[in-house]
Amino acid sequence: MTDAATAAEKPRSQWADVWAQFRSHRGAMIGMGFFVFICLLVIFGPMLWDIPPNKIDIRAKNQGPSLAHPFGTDQLGRDTFAQVLAGGRVSLLVGVTAMALSLFLGTLVGVLAGYFKRLDSPLMRLTDLFLALPILPLLLVIIMLFRDPLRAAFGPEKGIFILVVFVIGITSWMHTARIVRGDVLSLKEQEFVLAARSIGTPPHRMILRHILPNVLSPIMVSATLGIATAIITESAISFLGLGFPSDFPTWGRLLSDSTNFMTLNPERVIWPGLAISLTVLSVNYIGDGLRDALDPRIRGR
Amino acid sequence: MFDLTTKARTLIRVRGLKMYFPIHAGIFRRHVGDVKAVDDVSFDIYEGETLGLVGESGCGKSTCGRAILRLYDITAGSIQIDGQEIGDLPQAKLRSLRPAMQMVFQDPQASLNPRLTVEGIIGEPLLEHTSMSRAERKARVHELMDAVGLNRSFSDRYPHEFSGGQRQRIGIARALALNPKFIVCDEPIAALDVSIQAQVVNLLEDLQKKFGLTYLFISHDLSMVRHIADRVAVMYLGKVVELAPEEALYSDPLHPYTRALLSAVPEPDPDLTIEDRIILKGDVPSPANPPAGCNFCTRCPAVMDICKREDPEFREVLPGRFVACHRYNEPDENENETAA
Numbered sequence: 001m002t003d004a005a006t007a008a009e010k011p012r013s014q015w016a017d018v019w020a021q022f023r024s025h026r027g028a029m030i031g032m033g034f035f036v037f038i039c040l041l042v043i044f045g046p047m048l049w050d051i052p053p054n055k056i057d058i059r060a061k062n063q064g065p066s067l068a069h070p071f072g073t074d075q076l077g078r079d080t081f082a083q084v085l086a087g088g089r090v091s092l093l094v095g096v097t098a099m100a101l102s103l104f105l106g107t108l109v110g111v112l113a114g115y116f117k118r119l120d121s122p123l124m125r126l127t128d129l130f131l132a133l134p135i136l137p138l139l140l141v142i143i144m145l146f147r148d149p150l151r152a153a154f155g156p157e158k159g160i161f162i163l164v165v166f167v168i169g170i171t172s173w174m175h176t177a178r179i180v181r182g183d184v185l186s187l188k189e190q191e192f193v194l195a196a197r198s199i200g201t202p203p204h205r206m207i208l209r210h211i212l213p214n215v216l217s218p219i220m221v222s223a224t225l226g227i228a229t230a231i232i233t234e235s236a237i238s239f240l241g242l243g244f245p246s247d248f249p250t251w252g253r254l255l256s257d258s259t260n261f262m263t264l265n266p267e268r269v270i271w272p273g274l275a276i277s278l279t280v281l282s283v284n285y286i287g288d289g290l291r292d293a294l295d296p297r298i299r300g301r
Numbered sequence: 302m303f304d305l306t307t308k309a310r311t312l313i314r315v316r317g318l319k320m321y322f323p324i325h326a327g328i329f330r331r332h333v334g335d336v337k338a339v340d341d342v343s344f345d346i347y348e349g350e351t352l353g354l355v356g357e358s359g360c361g362k363s364t365c366g367r368a369i370l371r372l373y374d375i376t377a378g379s380i381q382i383d384g385q386e387i388g389d390l391p392q393a394k395l396r397s398l399r400p401a402m403q404m405v406f407q408d409p410q411a412s413l414n415p416r417l418t419v420e421g422i423i424g425e426p427l428l429e430h431t432s433m434s435r436a437e438r439k440a441r442v443h444e445l446m447d448a449v450g451l452n453r454s455f456s457d458r459y460p461h462e463f464s465g466g467q468r469q470r471i472g473i474a475r476a477l478a479l480n481p482k483f484i485v486c487d488e489p490i491a492a493l494d495v496s497i498q499a500q501v502v503n504l505l506e507d508l509q510k511k512f513g514l515t516y517l518f519i520s521h522d523l524s525m526v527r528h529i530a531d532r533v534a535v536m537y538l539g540k541v542v543e544l545a546p547e548e549a550l551y552s553d554p555l556h557p558y559t560r561a562l563l564s565a566v567p568e569p570d571p572d573l574t575i576e577d578r579i580i581l582k583g584d585v586p587s588p589a590n591p592p593a594g595c596n597f598c599t600r601c602p603a604v605m606d607i608c609k610r611e612d613p614e615f616r617e618v619l620p621g622r623f624v625a626c627h628r629y630n631e632p633d634e635n636e637n638e639t640a641a
Contacts, residue, residue: 014418190411191406191407191408191411191412192411192412192413192414194367194372194404194406194412195404195406195412195413195472195475196414196425197372198370198372198399198402198403198404199399199403199425199426199429199430199475200395200396200397200399200400200429200430201425201429202396205429209414209417209425210414213414213416214414214415214416295415295416296415296416296459296461297415297459297461
């Protein structure tokens with residue numbers, strides 16, 4: 001071999017490669033920068049911006065942007081900026097946690113259904129059943145049944161948080177499951193899976209080593225879209241008055257509270273809406289970059 | 302190479318192997334029939350030899366190879382490797398026997414996981430069956446890469462960074478990792494360039510000499526099989542129709558199908574045209590609905606009445622030569638038929 005080949009002999013770290021590829025994806029880097037910025041803002045912002053989100057100052061109601069209230073105030077004179085910051089905490093946490101839960105359920109069901117022929121039919125019928133369930137009445141029933149016991153057990157905010165995450169998680173895993181099942185079915189017929197079988201790789205390691213890494217891209221895409229759906233579903237639940245208590249701001253609740261005042265103070269809708277859209281957009285770009293970075297065929301191209 | 306005069310030990314003994322794939326139809330997915338991919342196949346493979354398995358597309362060659370390795374749960378029959386019956390073992394118990402039998406696949410692109418490095422791919426059998434440390438595994442992977450002619454420094458690369466021939470070498474290194482006795486080569490050269498085909502076949506031959514391997518070499522390339530195989534089995538529609546030492550089969554094919562198959566080999570010299578090229582009429586019948594009697598009776602140029610009624614027995618007509626054809630039933634009748 002030539003000198004160049006021997007010179008390149010120093011081992012390459014796989015994660016260094018992944019990071020290098022991720023950094024070359026401009027959209028992903030901007031998205032990640034923005035997402036980190038939003039996260040830092042909602043975590044540390046309330047400490048710096050010392051107006052409490054629930055402080056009612058009725059004389060300053062329905063104000064436009066000013067130095068004292070950069071995002072304006074609502075109909076009770078509460079500071080919108082403080083509310084957006086506080087709401088972001090809850091919305092992001094709900095979005096990420098619910099997405100993780102739905103992704104876990106969807107991937108589990110999808111892989112099991114795709115890999116084990118015997119489980120395929122029952123699991124996919126279960127998926128169809130969940131898809132066919134009317135979500136809104138289901139939410140109402142679940143929340144009616146479990147809100148009070150959970151509140152009693154974990155306190156009003158934490159109880160509702162668990163309930164909302166659970167409800168969103170178990171009503172949004174179906175599409176992931178279907179996509180993953182389809183991919184697993186086609187992967188299972190690939191020769192490298194047969195090769196692993198001829199080696200005697202047991203099913204659980206087969207799934208972890210050969211199947212899951214190869215279904216990563218559809219999972220990534222579902223994940224990024226899942227955060228968006230979760231934030232929006234949370235706002236729908238809050239809008240119906242079933243989610244967090246009314247004095248507890250989330251981006252979705254801010255949006256729905258402001259709809260009545262849209263003609264008067266359009267910026268009250270714009271700010272939380274912008275926060276939701278930009279977060280979702282940045283997460284989508286991060287997912288896009290991650291998917292490319294984790295695929296060795298695209299990496300280094 | 303392999304010497305037929307010495308009585309070699311039988312490594313693989315296949316008897317009455319059947320692999321049917323069920324067909325389900327209707328709303329209730331009722332079982333309405335079977336695709337008889339491999340239908341009652343029997344043969345032996347001797348230690349250290351290469352048995353070529355040839356036949357046209359869809360005749361069940363690959364399925365036969367995979368069934369012998371028990372990558373499928375076979376429908377019926379017995380498979381013995383080194384005296385150990387594996388035909389009816391459950392998959393969990395087969396695991397400990399897997400190191401002795403390995404496979405090289407047809408498509409070097411599809412048979413390597415795109416998300417694993419070369420080291421991960423070749424090291425997987427070691428990870429599954431040995432308790433080597435990471436460093437020992439790496440050393441063994443490098444050793445294997447040397448054996449198949451790959452640069453050691455490529456061990457951190459991914460399959461897509463290699464050419465077809467190099468990928469096939471990775472597949473061969475993986476098959477060799479556990480020091481197997483028996484390797485099924487499932488058309489290992491079909492997806493490669495002609496120039497690379499020779500390299501890979503020579504590599505397989507070198508490795509056979511070096512490690513004393515036994516091959517089942519599945520291919521549709523008759524000239525390549527002639528080059529590498531000691532004995533050749535010809536399959537048609539799920540059955541082995543003829544099995545003979547390579548030289549005898551190519552110089553004097555007995556079964557009408559083998560004759561037709563051999564006469565279809567292209568002749569490189571344009572001045573030499575093959576006068577008596579046998580051209581088969583019609584199509585291969587569906588393996589889901591094979592004809593009554595001999596499977597080849599619908600296309601056989603020398604078909605007789607008995608062929609449409611009775612399935613010919615696969616038996617030894619000359620020493621070391623097996624054929625499934627009614628024309629070799631009675632010696633006197635045989636004389637008449639070949640004259641005709």
